[in-house]
Amino acid sequence: MPAVNSQPRRAHSGNRRDEAARLAVLHAADDLLVEHGFGALTIEAIARRAGVAKQTIYRWWPSxxxxxxxxxxxxxxxxxxxxxxxxxxxxxxxxxxxxxxxxxxxxxxxxxxxxxxxxxxxxxxxxxxxxxxxxxxxxxxxxxxxxxxxxxxxxxxxxxxxxxxxxxxxxxxxxxxxxxxxxxxxxxxxxxxxxxxxx
Amino acid sequence: MPAVNSQPRRAHSGNRRDEAARLAVLHAADDLLVEHGFGALTIEAIARRAGVAKQTIYRWWPSxxxxxxxxxxxxxxxxxxxxxxxxxxxxxxxxxxxxxxxxxxxxxxxxxxxxxxxxxxxxxxxxxxxxxxxxxxxxxxxxxxxxxxxxxxxxxxxxxxxxxxxxxxxxxxxxxxxxxxxxxxxxxxxxxxxxxxxx
Amino acid sequence: MPAVNSQPRRAHSGNRRDEAARLAVLHAADDLLVEHGFGALTIEAIARRAGVAKQTIYRWWPSxxxxxxxxxxxxxxxxxxxxxxxxxxxxxxxxxxxxxxxxxxxxxxxxxxxxxxxxxxxxxxxxxxxxxxxxxxxxxxxxxxxxxxxxxxxxxxxxxxxxxxxxxxxxxxxxxxxxxxxxxxxxxxxxxxxxxxxx
Amino acid sequence: MPAVNSQPRRAHSGNRRDEAARLAVLHAADDLLVEHGFGALTIEAIARRAGVAKQTIYRWWPSxxxxxxxxxxxxxxxxxxxxxxxxxxxxxxxxxxxxxxxxxxxxxxxxxxxxxxxxxxxxxxxxxxxxxxxxxxxxxxxxxxxxxxxxxxxxxxxxxxxxxxxxxxxxxxxxxxxxxxxxxxxxxxxxxxxxxxxx
DNA sequence: GAATAAGCGAGACGGTACGTCTCGTCTTACT
DNA sequence: AGTAAGACGAGACGTACCGTCTCGCTTATTC
CATH class of the missing domain: 1.10.357.10 (Tetracycline Repressor, domain 2)
Structure with missing residues (x-):
């Protein structure tokens, strides 16, 4: 079955840092802060909102x-x-x-x-x-x-x-x-x- | 520093609110904030430090x-x-x-x-x-x-x-x-x- | 509104170990092992299946x-x-x-x-x-x-x-x-x- | 202990399957199992130990x-x-x-x-x-x-x-x-x- | 002076988030 | 085409607190 899925999910950038993921995290954090306040700003919530794995956040940001x-x-x-x-x-x-x-x-x-x-x-x-x-x-x-x-x-x-x-x-x-x-x-x-x- | 009766833990006041517990909580909170910052100021830590049950805190303070x-x-x-x-x-x-x-x-x-x-x-x-x-x-x-x-x-x-x-x-x-x-x-x-x- | 909810959730046993939770964990573990094999036997899955918090498992069992x-x-x-x-x-x-x-x-x-x-x-x-x-x-x-x-x-x-x-x-x-x-x-x-x- | 060419990391073989990599993986797996038990036997650990990329393992072995x-x-x-x-x-x-x-x-x-x-x-x-x-x-x-x-x-x-x-x-x-x-x-x-x- | 009622220390409970680890997939750049 | 490198989504790990609850005890107050 040679990969006939029509949407290619995301064009994963391979070895290099994924700029789309970086932006998704920044925007998710911003949105969550504005919408629900700092209390709702957890790493898990940011990851969820950004559609990103937690580890991707921890890889690039210490907090x-x-x-x-x-x-x-x-x-x-x-x-x-x-x-x-x-x-x-x-x-x-x-x-x-x-x-x-x-x-x-x-x-x-x-x-x-x-x-x-x-x-x-x-x-x-x-x-x-x-x-x-x-x-x-x-x-x-x-x-x-x-x-x-x-x-x-x-x-x-x-x-x-x-x-x-x-x-x-x-x-x-x-x-x-x-x-x-x-x-x-x-x-x-x-x-x-x-x-x-x-x- | 009143009430330093060493023996039976604390002579606890029965029916009425325990003033010693109230003060212990206030001082514990203050001390923890000054010593370890707001991040260390959890209800459990306050209760631990004050030698008080968590429920005693929740009974009198909403947060x-x-x-x-x-x-x-x-x-x-x-x-x-x-x-x-x-x-x-x-x-x-x-x-x-x-x-x-x-x-x-x-x-x-x-x-x-x-x-x-x-x-x-x-x-x-x-x-x-x-x-x-x-x-x-x-x-x-x-x-x-x-x-x-x-x-x-x-x-x-x-x-x-x-x-x-x-x-x-x-x-x-x-x-x-x-x-x-x-x-x-x-x-x-x-x-x-x-x-x-x-x- | 003085607590007129008809099902009293679970009659939490208070200070003592909750026997119902203990049995729920044992049965959940047993069931998961038989149904999905040892590979599916994670603490999280057991907790989920038993309707129990993870910490309740860690409190009583080391592994x-x-x-x-x-x-x-x-x-x-x-x-x-x-x-x-x-x-x-x-x-x-x-x-x-x-x-x-x-x-x-x-x-x-x-x-x-x-x-x-x-x-x-x-x-x-x-x-x-x-x-x-x-x-x-x-x-x-x-x-x-x-x-x-x-x-x-x-x-x-x-x-x-x-x-x-x-x-x-x-x-x-x-x-x-x-x-x-x-x-x-x-x-x-x-x-x-x-x-x-x-x- | 064959292939001790010290200089350019490893002279890696280009087009064909790299026999040195294959042996390195087998030995690494064996060693890890004996030294640290099955629990320590992860693909990542094998790759690390063998000095081989993870993908090289996944390409040739399904598990x-x-x-x-x-x-x-x-x-x-x-x-x-x-x-x-x-x-x-x-x-x-x-x-x-x-x-x-x-x-x-x-x-x-x-x-x-x-x-x-x-x-x-x-x-x-x-x-x-x-x-x-x-x-x-x-x-x-x-x-x-x-x-x-x-x-x-x-x-x-x-x-x-x-x-x-x-x-x-x-x-x-x-x-x-x-x-x-x-x-x-x-x-x-x-x-x-x-x-x-x-x- | 026995019964009642409230405060208390203790701690179990269902949850949520933490920061770490490994999984198996992927893409890139090099040989 | 095979390889080293490593980013990525996914999800379990074991821990810390959350706020709620029930227990068994102590101590006034009430009948």
Whole structure:
């Protein structure tokens, strides 16, 4: 019986990693998180949803956190890039508004919140999350602020990291407590912290 | 440490709720969280550590989150009370400094962070956490700000909730990302947000 | 709604071992072995079939072999008891005929064969099988032969263990190779080995 | 130890079946069985040990049982041939002694026991084992007995198959139960069963 | 002062997910 | 065409907790 099955199931990629399986896992994880929350995000559920064997997940990811990090980094690069040119107060304000929208409306924002949360529960998650996501992004944000200062566009009284946390902190905290983030809040933060009276 | 009667295990209280068991559970939960993290905080581990039957826990608490909430509320009332008199900018600054210390150094601060985190993972936790902790505390904080404004001590450009989140957000975010919170950050937030130039 | 469900599920026995679960496991194991062979005899399949949690099996049995041993010992005591009185050549012959029937026709005989087999694959099985089944049974058989000799009923040229193995070996070997065991074979063995010419 | 070409891993043969791979698999299977028992005899372990790809095994053998059968048949032909000339009672006795030694001391004896065992667990093994090993060997043994009877050397009261099983059964059973097989046992079986008093 | 009722330690139970292992199939790249 | 390599879907392994349950005991409170 020489294989006359009409649908060839999936064109298994042989020796190399199966890109279709990789994407199926990332999407399954994302969907499950958004639809049923982090509690429903088990490796078994992801495998089931993705139509993939558990071992395929364990072969490529050490934990479900790394799966989420993969999706977050991809989505984040796509839809929340740190501006690299023309750093003015407005540029920064627009970036923060985009960040607020990302956290509130984008499914990937839920992933970010879940990772912030899981990092509290598990030190390994914290380490990976800082190294792979928070660190690099902070690097870019520091650069943004530094260039805006150099150009005389803004003059915060705090150091770069303190400034960024003062701007980003309220937005994240609002998202964590399930509240909306109005433009007014973001705008006033930018005005009061980046262009204070005494400057 | 009362009731150190060595002989007959524990003199157990018969008909009424056993206060010793209640305290043992609260302390066990606290200790486990601080020592081994939220991941190690299972009902079975709490029962084991507290020397209590699982059923005794389930009889009085619907979930481990409620145990943590109980400890948090007690500790929070004791060591982080919202000031009720003399509302000045300094009062508010000191409260925020105390909050930063609570989050950074106090074991109970770890409980608060864990609950913020768990609230992201589970809607029931979020509801209970808001209703039993965040809501009441926010009420007091709103009152604090309102009285300070009335007394002409501060004049924030944002509404009360926005103002509080703008002050508290950075502190929480710093704690969530494992960074320290210097006085300078808190002080500058108070100055820039509560006494802005245009006021 | 104070529990008006008509079937009370199962009257869980509380603190004590649940006899119904124990029997369900034994029967499930027996059934699966007979119906689908040793290969289908997994702990998961037994649990599924018995309507029992896996952990309930692991709590009481260290391996599936011990489950089979439990069923074998119970069935064996019931349907293949070594005769304890009137030891004559005919008694022995009847016992061996019973043994042949047990191996060939009784489901429990399949269990015995499976355990002989598994003992070849796994030393732990071998140890347990000898200690719990083969040893005690051999003790009784030795006693049977010894009393028959004392009474002058039989006079084998071999020692007790050699004699028993010479009688039992062909029966077991026949069963292992899937052949039938005619009375003639058993009878001739008894005649030639227990009442040899030179005695 | 042939083929110790140290340099380019193995000079692998391209188009034709690789004899070195075939032998490596057979030896690996044999070694693993003797060293770690049937439980450790997985296809993956054989491939690992033989330094061969799994697929190479699956291409040539339908199951690990067939690998064992290949080794058993080769070893059995070499070291346990059924005598073809001078069939006397002594010839038969010596053959049985050799069989006992094979089962007890020869590594290939462990293979035979493992296959007898596995045949209990899996019908496909049973079929193959009977067809490729037990059947042909029984054919030769029947012939041996028949010629001995024709020559008047022995006169068993049982038919050929019953006689052979009566002789072989105890030896196999002893091996299966891990006991030694003394010459005395073999000799007495031959005497009592092949030259009974009434013949 | 006996009966009742509730809390308690203990732990069995049916489940679900964990992370690991091996199965047998497959595809690729090399010889 | 045979091979080494190894990814893949499948599913069992033995463990840890989940939340529910029943037991046997202890200790007030009630009749």
């Amino acid at each position: 479900k956190v790394e799966i989420l990090l993969d999706t977050l980094i991809e989505d984040s690069d796509k839809r929340l890039s740190v501006p690299t040119e023309h750093p003015t107060a407005e540029t920064i304000r627009d970036y923060l508004r985009g960040f607020a929208r990302f956290l509130g409306d984008d499914p990937a924002g839920k992933v970010l919140l879940a990772l912030i949360a899981e990092a509290q529960h598990d030190p390994a998650t914290a380490a990976s999350f800082h190294q792979r996501y928070l660190g690099p992004r902070r690097e870019q944000e520091r650069d943004l602020i530094a260039r805006a200062i150099d150009a005389g566009e803004v003059s915060p009284r705090l150091g770069p990291d303190d400034t960024i946390d003062a701007l980003v902190g309220p937005i994240v905290y609002r998202a964590l407590t399930g509240s909306s983030i109005p433009h007014e809040l973001v705008d006033t933060l930018v005005e009061d912290l980046l262009r204070p009276r005494s400057a | 481990k989150v409620e145990i943590l909430l109980d400890t948090l509320i007690e500790d929070s009332d004791k060591r982080l009370s919202v000031p009720t008199e003399h509302p000045t900018a300094e009062t508010i600054r000191d409260y925020l400094r105390g909050f930063a210390r609570f989050l950074g150094d106090d074991p109970a601060g770890k409980v608060l962070l864990a609950l913020i985190a768990e609230a992201q993972h589970d809607p029931a936790t979020a509801a209970s956490f808001h209703q039993r902790y965040l809501g009441p505390r926010r009420e007091q904080e709103r009152d604090l700000i309102a009285r300070a404004i009335d007394a002409g001590e501060v004049s924030p450009r944002l509404g009360p909730d926005d103002t509080i989140d703008a002050l508290v957000g950075p502190i929480v975010y710093r704690a969530l990302t494992g960074s320290s919170i210097p006085h300078e950050l808190v002080d500058t937030l108070v100055e820039d947000l509560l006494r802005p130039r245009s006021a | 599936k072999v011990e489950i089979l041993l439990d069923t074998l010992i119970e069935d064996s005591d019931k349907r293949l008891s070594v005769p304890t009185e009137h030891p004559t050549a005919e008694t022995i012959r009847d016992y061996l005929r019973g043994f042949a029937r047990f191996l060939g026709d009784d489901p429990a005989g399949k269990v015995l064969l499976a355990l002989i087999a598994e003992a070849q694959h796994d030393p732990a099985t071998a140890a347990s099988f000898h200690q719990r089944y083969l040893g005690p049974r051999r003790e009784q058989e030795r006693d049977l032969i010894a009393r028959a000799i004392d009474a002058g009923e039989v006079s084998p040229r071999l020692g007790p263990d050699d004699t028993i193995d010479a009688l039992v070996g062909p029966i077991v070997y026949r069963a292992l190779t899937g052949s039938s065991i005619p009375h003639e074979l058993v009878d001739t063995l008894v005649e030639d080995l227990l009442r040899p010419r030179s005695a | 690990k049982v067939e690998i064992l059968l290949d080794t058993l048949i080769e070893d059995s032909d070499k070291r346990l041939s059924v005598p073809t000339e001078h069939p006397t009672a002594e010839t038969i006795r010596d053959y049985l002694r050799g069989f006992a030694r094979f089962l007890g001391d020869d590594p290939a004896g462990k293979v035979l026991l493992a296959l007898i065992a596995e045949a209990q667990h899996d019908p496909a093994t049973a079929a193959s084992f009977h067809q490729r090993y037990l059947g042909p060997r029984r054919e030769q043994e029947r012939d041996l007995i028949a010629r001995a009877i024709d020559a008047g050397e022995v006169s068993p009261r049982l038919g050929p198959d019953d006689t052979i099983d009566a002789l072989v059964g105890p030896i196999v059973y002893r091996a299966l139960t891990g006991s030694s097989i003394p010459h005395e046992l073999v000799d007495t079986l031959v005497e009592d069963l092949l030259r009974p008093r009434s013949a």
